Amino acid sequence: MDWRGVILFTVLGLYSGLGFASTEPKETAALLALKKTLGDGSNFLANWLGDDPCGGQWTGVYCIETDYPSSLVGSNVSHITEVRLLQLNLNGFLADELGDLVAIKVFNVMWNQLTGSIPNSIGNLKNLRLLLLSGNQLTGVLPPELGTLPSLHRLQIDQNRISGRIPETFLDRNLPMIHHLHMNNNSLNGSIPPSLGSLTNVAHLLLDNNELTGTLPVELANAPNLMIIQLDNNRFDSDATIPQEYGQIPTLLKLSLRNCNLRGTIPDFSGAPQLGFLDLSHNFLTGPIPNTTLSQNLSSIDLSFNQVSGRISSNIGNISSLQYLVLRDNNLSGAVPGNLGSGSMLSEGNSISLVDLQNNAFVDFANGSKLVSLQGQGKTKVWLSGNPFCTGSNSAENNPLCVPSDAGVLLDVGNLNEVFAFDQGSCTPCPAPYMLAPSSAAPNKCRCAAPITVKTRLKSYSFGVFDPYKQQFISYIADGLHLRVDQVAIRDLEYEPGPRLAMSLLLFPTGFSFNASETRRLYQAWSRWEIPLDKLFGPYEFISFAVTNEPPKSESGGLSRGAVAGIVIGVLAFVVLKTACMIVVFRRWMRWKQRKWDSRSAASKKSVTRRRSHSSIQVTSVRSFTFEEMAKATDYFSSAKLVGEGGYGKVYAGILDDGQKVAIKRAEGASYQGAHEFENEILLLSRVHHKNLVSLVGYCNDGTEQMLVYEFIAYGSLQYHLSAHAKVPLNFVTRLQIALGSARGIHYLHTEANPPIYHRDVKTSNILLDEKFQAKVADFGLSKLAPEAGFEGLGGYISTVVKGTPGYLDPEYFKTHRLTDKSDVYSFGVVLLVLLTGMQPISDGKNLVREVNVSHLAGKMASIVDFRIKDSYPAAVLESLAKLALSCCQDSPAERPSIGEVLRELELLYKETYSDATSDVSDSESVGYSGELKKLRNISESESFIEINPSVSSSAMSFGLCSSSDPDLRSTPMVDMVPR
Ligand SMILES: *[C@@H]1O[C@H](CO)[C@@H](O)[C@H](O)[C@H]1NC(C)=O
Ligand SMILES: *[C@@H]1O[C@H](CO)[C@@H](O)[C@H](O)[C@H]1NC(C)=O
Ligand SMILES: *[C@@H]1O[C@H](CO)[C@@H](O)[C@H](O)[C@H]1NC(C)=O
Numbered sequence: 001m002d003w004r005g006v007i008l009f010t011v012l013g014l015y016s017g018l019g020f021a022s023t024e025p026k027e028t029a030a031l032l033a034l035k036k037t038l039g040d041g042s043n044f045l046a047n048w049l050g051d052d053p054c055g056g057q058w059t060g061v062y063c064i065e066t067d068y069p070s071s072l073v074g075s076n077v078s079h080i081t082e083v084r085l086l087q088l089n090l091n092g093f094l095a096d097e098l099g100d101l102v103a104i105k106v107f108n109v110m111w112n113q114l115t116g117s118i119p120n121s122i123g124n125l126k127n128l129r130l131l132l133l134s135g136n137q138l139t140g141v142l143p144p145e146l147g148t149l150p151s152l153h154r155l156q157i158d159q160n161r162i163s164g165r166i167p168e169t170f171l172d173r174n175l176p177m178i179h180h181l182h183m184n185n186n187s188l189n190g191s192i193p194p195s196l197g198s199l200t201n202v203a204h205l206l207l208d209n210n211e212l213t214g215t216l217p218v219e220l221a222n223a224p225n226l227m228i229i230q231l232d233n234n235r236f237d238s239d240a241t242i243p244q245e246y247g248q249i250p251t252l253l254k255l256s257l258r259n260c261n262l263r264g265t266i267p268d269f270s271g272a273p274q275l276g277f278l279d280l281s282h283n284f285l286t287g288p289i290p291n292t293t294l295s296q297n298l299s300s301i302d303l304s305f306n307q308v309s310g311r312i313s314s315n316i317g318n319i320s321s322l323q324y325l326v327l328r329d330n331n332l333s334g335a336v337p338g339n340l341g342s343g344s345m346l347s348e349g350n351s352i353s354l355v356d357l358q359n360n361a362f363v364d365f366a367n368g369s370k371l372v373s374l375q376g377q378g379k380t381k382v383w384l385s386g387n388p389f390c391t392g393s394n395s396a397e398n399n400p401l402c403v404p405s406d407a408g409v410l411l412d413v414g415n416l417n418e419v420f421a422f423d424q425g426s427c428t429p430c431p432a433p434y435m436l437a438p439s440s441a442a443p444n445k446c447r448c449a450a451p452i453t454v455k456t457r458l459k460s461y462s463f464g465v466f467d468p469y470k471q472q473f474i475s476y477i478a479d480g481l482h483l484r485v486d487q488v489a490i491r492d493l494e495y496e497p498g499p500r501l502a503m504s505l506l507l508f509p510t511g512f513s514f515n516a517s518e519t520r521r522l523y524q525a526w527s528r529w530e531i532p533l534d535k536l537f538g539p540y541e542f543i544s545f546a547v548t549n550e551p552p553k554s555e556s557g558g559l560s561r562g563a564v565a566g567i568v569i570g571v572l573a574f575v576v577l578k579t580a581c582m583i584v585v586f587r588r589w590m591r592w593k594q595r596k597w598d599s600r601s602a603a604s605k606k607s608v609t610r611r612r613s614h615s616s617i618q619v620t621s622v623r624s625f626t627f628e629e630m631a632k633a634t635d636y637f638s639s640a641k642l643v644g645e646g647g648y649g650k651v652y653a654g655i656l657d658d659g660q661k662v663a664i665k666r667a668e669g670a671s672y673q674g675a676h677e678f679e680n681e682i683l684l685l686s687r688v689h690h691k692n693l694v695s696l697v698g699y700c701n702d703g704t705e706q707m708l709v710y711e712f713i714a715y716g717s718l719q720y721h722l723s724a725h726a727k728v729p730l731n732f733v734t735r736l737q738i739a740l741g742s743a744r745g746i747h748y749l750h751t752e753a754n755p756p757i758y759h760r761d762v763k764t765s766n767i768l769l770d771e772k773f774q775a776k777v778a779d780f781g782l783s784k785l786a787p788e789a790g791f792e793g794l795g796g797y798i799s800t801v802v803k804g805t806p807g808y809l810d811p812e813y814f815k816t817h818r819l820t821d822k823s824d825v826y827s828f829g830v831v832l833l834v835l836l837t838g839m840q841p842i843s844d845g846k847n848l849v850r851e852v853n854v855s856h857l858a859g860k861m862a863s864i865v866d867f868r869i870k871d872s873y874p875a876a877v878l879e880s881l882a883k884l885a886l887s888c889c890q891d892s893p894a895e896r897p898s899i900g901e902v903l904r905e906l907e908l909l910y911k912e913t914y915s916d917a918t919s920d921v922s923d924s925e926s927v928g929y930s931g932e933l934k935k936l937r938n939i940s941e942s943e944s945f946i947e948i949n950p951s952v953s954s955s956a957m958s959f960g961l962c963s964s965s966d967p968d969l970r971s972t973p974m975v976d977m978v979p980r
Contacts, residue, residue, distance in 0.1 A: 023054040023063065024077045030100035031061065031080065038114070039092035044085075054078035060085045067105045069127040079103035081127075084527070087111040087544060099124040106528065108132040110156070111543065115139065118157070123148045130528065134182070134541070135159045142167050142188075147174045154180040154529065158206065158459075165190030166207075172198040180529075180539065182459070184230065185209040192231075194219035201225055204539055206460060208232040208256065208498075214240070216262075221245035228460050228538060232258040232279070242267055242280070250274070253535050254462045258282050258302070266308065268292045276462035276536060281305050281326070289313050289332075297535070300324040300464035304356070307331055318342050324464025328358040328383070335364035341371040341380065353465055358404065359386035365394075365401070375401060431636045437508040438489045448636065450513040451489075451506040454526060455543040458501040462536050466493065466501055473537060477505060480531030481522055484510075500541075512627045513705060519547055622686045623698030623709070629657065630664060630700045630707055637666070653712060661712035662697055666705070678706050688753050692745030694768060694778040713768035713776050718831075722764060722838055722866075729868035734773050735835045736877075736910055741775030742767050743903040746828060749780055750821050750899050758819055762827035763808045763841075764834055807841025807848065812893050822893035825902065829888025836881060838866030849889045856882055877913050884909075 028051050035048045044059050054063035055078070062082035065073075072079055080101050090112040099121025101107075107125075110132050117140020118133070125131075129151050138160040146155070147169025155178065166188060170178075178199055184206040191214020196205065203225050212234040220229065226249055241264030246255060248271030255272075256279040265287035269275055275295040279302040288310030289303070299321040309331040316325065317339030325340075336357065355371060365372075365384065374380035383405045384390055390402035427436050430448035437447040463469055470490065478485045489506040496502055507514075507522060514522070523545055525531060533539070633654030634641045644651035649668030655661055667678075678701055685696045685708075700707040715721070718738060721730050730738070742762075749757040759766075759780045768776045808830045810823035830841050833848050841848045855864050861882050865873065884905050890896050897905070 022078050023052050024075075024079055024103075025051065026100050027080045027103070028053055030095075030097040031058065031083075033095040033097035037092050037095040037116075038085075038090045040088075040090055042089045044088040044090070053080060060088075068103055072103055082106040083108065085109045085112065086527075086542070090114060092116075094119055096121045098122065101125065103127055105151075106130045106132070108527070109136065111135040113137055117141065117162075118143055118146065120145050122146060125149060127151050129153045129177075130156075132156045132542075133160065138162055141165070144169045147171065149175060151177055153177050154182075156180070156182040157186065158182045159185045161187055163187040163189060163211075166193055166196070168193055168195060170199070171195045172200050175199060176201070178202055179225075180204045182206045182539070183210070184459075187211050189213060191215065191236075192217055192220070196220060197222040199223055203251075203533065204228045204230075204460065206230045206539075207234070210234055213237055216240055216243055216246075216257075218243040218245050221249050223249075225251055227251050227253040227533075227535070228256075230254065230256040230460050231260055232256050233260070235261050237261075238263065241265075242285075244268065247271055253277065253297075254460060254538065255279070256460070266290060266303070269294055273297075274535065276300070276321070277464075278302070289316070291315065294319055296320050297462075298322060299462065299536075302326040303330065304328045305330075309333065311335070312337050312340070314339055316340065322464070323353045323468070326354065326356045327360065328356045328386075330360050332357070333361035333363065336362055336371070336384075338370070341374050353380045354383075355380060356383045356405075357387065358383050362387040362389050365389050372401070381405070431638060434512070434636070435506065435508075438486050449508045449511065451508045452514060452519065452522060453544075453546040454505040454507060455546075456503060456505060457496070457541040457543060458503075458537055458539075459498065459541050460538040461499075461501060462538055469536060476534050476537060477531065481507065481525050483507060502543075512631065513702070514547070515702070622682065622696050625698050625700040625702075625707070625709060627700055627702040627705050630654070630666075630702075630705070630709075632657075633662065634664060654709075656697075656709075660697070661714075663710045663712050665708040665710070667707065682708075684755075684757075688749070688757070688780070690745055690748040690752070692741045692775055692777060693748065693780065694776045710778070713778070714771050715769040715773065717765045718767040718769060718775070718835075719764035721769060722834060730773075732869040732872040732874075732877075733914065735869065736881075736906070736913075738767065738769070738773065738775045739832055739835055740903070740906050740910060742777055742831065743828065743899060743906055745775065745777035745780075746824055747899045747903050749777075750824070756821070758821060759824050759827075760819065761805060761808070762824050762831060763805050764831055767831065805841075810893070811891060820893055821898065822896045825888050825896045825899055826893075828899065828902065829885045829896075832881065832885035832888065836866065836878075836885065837864050838868060839864070849886070852882065853886060853889075856886060874913050877909055880905075880909055 031048060031053055035045050038045065040046075046059075047056070048058045048061075050056055053061045060083055061080055062084070063078045064081045065078075067081040068075075068079060081103055082105055083101070084106070086108055087110065090109065091114060093114060093116025094109075096119045098107075098119055102124060104125055105127055106129060108130065111134065114133075114136040115138065117138060120143040122128075122131070122143060123145025126149065128149050130153060131146075131149075132154070134156045136159075138157070139162065141164025142157070142162060144167040146152075147167050152175055162183075163186070166183070170181075170193060179201050181196075181199075181202060181204065185208070188207065188210040189212060192207065192212060194217035196202065197217060197219030200223070202223050204227060205220070205223075206228065208230045209232065212231070214237055216231070216236065220226065221243060229246070229252070238261065240260070240262050242257060242262055244267045246252070247267030247269040250271065251274065252272040253274055254277040255275065256277065258279045259282040262280070262283040262285060264285065266280060266285055266289060268290040269278070270290075270292040273295050274297055276297045277300045278298060279300070281302045281304040283306050285303070285306040285308055287308065289308060289312065291313045292315065294313075294315050296319055298319050300323060301316065302324070304326045305328070307330060308327070311334035312327065312332060314337045316322070317337040340355065353374075362384065371380065371382045375382045382401050383403075384399075384401045385396065385404040390396065390399065393399075394402050396402045396404065427446035430436055433450050434448035435451055437449040437451075466473070474488045474490065475485050477483075478488045481488075487508045487510065489508070491504045491506055492502070494502045509518070526545060527542055529540075529542075531540075631637065633656050634652040637650075637652060641652040641654060642650055643653045643663065649666045652664045652666065653661070654664045678699075682696070682699045682701075689695060694710050694713060696708065697711055698709040700709070720726060746759060746762065749759060757780055759777070761779060762777070766777060766779045768778050770776060808827040810826035813819055813823040813826075830849065833839075833852050834841060837848065837852065839848055839851075852861075852864065855861055861878055862875075865878065884897075884902065888896055888902060
């Protein structure tokens with residue numbers, strides 16, 4: 001089969017034109033309706049186009065079959081099971097059609113600026129497990145339908161502006177699976193419905209920072225799994241008290257009722273043996289602190305700003321976990337118990353703890369010697385000011401315990417930014433984005449690795465002070481994520497009001513970086529709260545998840561039904577693309593193609609490729625490098641080795657272990673492709689061998705990294721040698737030889753490569769010169785597809801964005817987007833003109849093709865010839881060469897010669913002019929040039945020889961749109977946390 005003229009995007013266009021959509025149409029329509037109502041200023045949803053979200057890999061849309069509800073298992077269409085639109089700068093509102101996503105399990109739009117209310121249609125989502133709406137500006141009331149979601153496990157509407165009452169429908173028979181009700185920081189009013197106490201599974205009830213009134217329902221104590229009651233900052237009615245029953249909830253870990261306008265007495269907590277955190281501060285509580293056994297897990301007790309009286313129970317003194325005891329501004333009296341401070345966290349911890357007893361009526365501290373010594377050691381702060389004790393000889397001047405302090409609730413707990421608990425001071429810092437991994441063992445002490453950075457916040461913890469629990473926390477996270485403890489580090493700890501504890505968790509790979517499936521696994525564990533609950537650390541918030549390099553999208557729809565059939569059909573017609581992202585289809589096509597190759601190769605027994613497993617194609621004719629080898633070759637991608645930069649990423653000069661010099665192209669951000677696409681591309685390139693083409697030495701496809709390794713071409717680009725910086729100008733014959741060599745390389749791509757490769761970006765910076773000034777065409781075969789967002793509006797279409805460089809770009813291709821071999825011919829014509837004139841294709845707004853045409857017509861060609869070759873060109877050649885170049889640059893592709901014809905013409909010209917030259921003219925040693933060569937060789941090798949025009953997007957591996965389909969797994973530039 002002749003593949004000439006086959007354009008991949010044509011295939012794709014045709015394919016999508018045939019409309020083998022495999023996503024349930026109603027769900028597709030629901031997403032499109034959502035897209036319409038969501039304001040998407042940053043265009044993250046630009047690829048929500050067409051009719052096949054599952055097949056088209058729409059941003060943040062997942063169709064995971066294992067998540068299908070049983071009623072849909074085996075259905076003949078795909079269903080949307082997860083929508084992840086975390087922190088995408090979305091505004092607008094949620095369309096009613098949300099309710100049509102009947103298979104959805106996780107709906108995550110946290111940390112956007114959504115307005116409007118939660119649609120009532122939410123009640124249709126019987127499969128919904130996680131409803132994550134935190135951190136928006138949602139208003140309106142909670143729809144009663146929210147209470148009819150039989151699968152709902154986690155409801156997070158915190159940090160919105162939702163008002164109205166908590167629906168009476170929140171009953172166990174309606175919400176049998178609910179574990180987490182996070183509704184804090186809204187404007188909810190009315191009273192807490194007693195029915196919440198019926199919820200069998202509810203563990204966390206966060207209703208703090210609302211406008212709730214009424215009284216605290218006794219019934220809450222009936223919830224058999226309730227662990228956290230957090231109701232701070234509500235204005236309950238003036239007859240509201242703390243039900244004594246709250247002290248008898250066996251599962252209770254945390255009771256936080258700060259500033260709730262509560263009266264009455266403090267319950268007896270003897271029935272809450274697991275209680276770890278008790279905050280009843282800023283109320284109007286009276287009576288004594290009950291003299292009963294208290295949980296030994298209590299690490300924080302805050303009863304400040306009440307009217308509690310009596311003595312401090314000695315039971316408080318010996319609580320072993322106690323870190324934080326704040327009883328200030330009450331009417332407590334008597335002596336401070338002598339056993340206070342005997343608990344191990346206060347006396348043995350290395351952290352600073354707090355005992356704040358200010359503004360009470362304590363008269364005696366005689367037995368408080370333990371506290372005095374702790375205070376003396378600087379470990380525990382003890383504040384007694386404002387008590388009768390602090391008078392006379394114990395006044396502030398005489399007794400440090402009596403110095404007034406207003407440090408408030410949030411404590412200074414030492415160096416919160418300390419990342420690692422061990423000394424890595426002797427290690428050389430790692431080059432960004434690598435960081436020193438927290439491994440203290442000798443051989444690995446200074447290991448550099450690229451961590452995943454997870455920003456999180458503990459939103460309802462039960463400790464007093466974090467510091468002593470740091471290591472325990474790291475173990476907890478490591479266990480939960482199935483990592484080793486030396487793969488986890490904490491950074492940027494910060495207390496926030498609440499109190500909450502914000503931090504960044506750095507998750508380090510055991511090698512240089514996590515591979516795609518590990519990244520997916522970690523993301524899933526984190527985003528679905530698969531880490532088991534911890535009593536001390538409480539629920540965590542998910543704020544962001546930043547991967548150093550963009551990994552491929554996680555499993556979604558996969559191949560839709562009917563896809564393969566769709567691909568086989570007609571291939572040659574050009575169809576304007578109008579559906580979804582093309583990469584999936586491209587992958588399908590490549591797989592199909594791959595099978596063809598495989599069978600062909602098997603037959604010929606000369607296979608360079610074979611399929612080792614279903615998931616990885618091994619390309620054996622080129623070397624596969626590990627990331628470590630690449631890092632070593634480039635001094636860890638040191639900037640000194642940087643020789644170029646383009647839309648796809650950076651190019652480094654490197655030296656392999658065996659001493660071979662190479663140029664390494666490292667894909668970045670949007671250029672990152674799925675492993676399959678990438679290896680297929682390698683496969684294609686590995687089959688291309690010609691002396692006028694830069695050859696591929698190998699590649700690296702290591703987890704989140706993709707690199708192409710090319711032979712290093714010593715003299716760099718033709719562009720450089722034609723520029724004013726060139727130390728030695730190229731003479732005419734060399735230019736002619738370069739033209740010949742380049743034409744041969746392109747001719748090979750068009751006629752010998754199978755399938756044919758259209759370069760799409762022939763230009764002087766993509767023609768490299770070796771030590772013999774032999775031309776080597778670079779950067780071919782990498783940009784043949786490269787669809788990009790070029791659509792507008794909702795009904796939109798996708799146009800393949802025209803790739804190429806202004807000035808070299810075929811105007812016809814630009815107009816019609818129809819790519820043919822003649823587009824390369826046009827660009828090559830421009831290269832010829834640049835060789836002749838030494839001018840830029842476009843300069844000062846002048847187009848070189850037009851300028852030469854004008855001069856040519858006026859018979860004044862000689863006037864625009866590069867002055868540097870004025871003395872070396874044979875006059876007779878000039879006219880022929882100019883004619884040839886201009887014929888390549890004709891507007892109509894049909895009138896341009898093929899590259900084969902151009903090549904023949906050039907060979908003829910060369911032979912006629914240099915009749916004594918050998919037929920293989922590209923072997924330029926025959927041309928006397930050695931003196932200049934020597935001079936050139938003195939140019940330092942570190943000089944930038946491979947010049948890549950950074951302003952041009954045409955270069956390698958830019959499958960932009962499709963590769964960034966998972967917004968949560970996006971690359972670091974969008975998240976300011978990971979140093980670059
Ligand atoms: C899927 O099955 C339904 C009936 O079960 C049928 O109406 C529909 O046409 C089928 N769709 C496809 C794409 O085969
Ligand atoms: C919740 O509201 C309180 C009171 O307005 C505020 O101090 C706190 O910062 C808010 N918390 C969050 C996480 O927004
Ligand atoms: C509290 O209990 C202790 C011992 O259990 C007892 O000695 C003390 O008198 C009690 N105090 C009050 C006020 O009941």
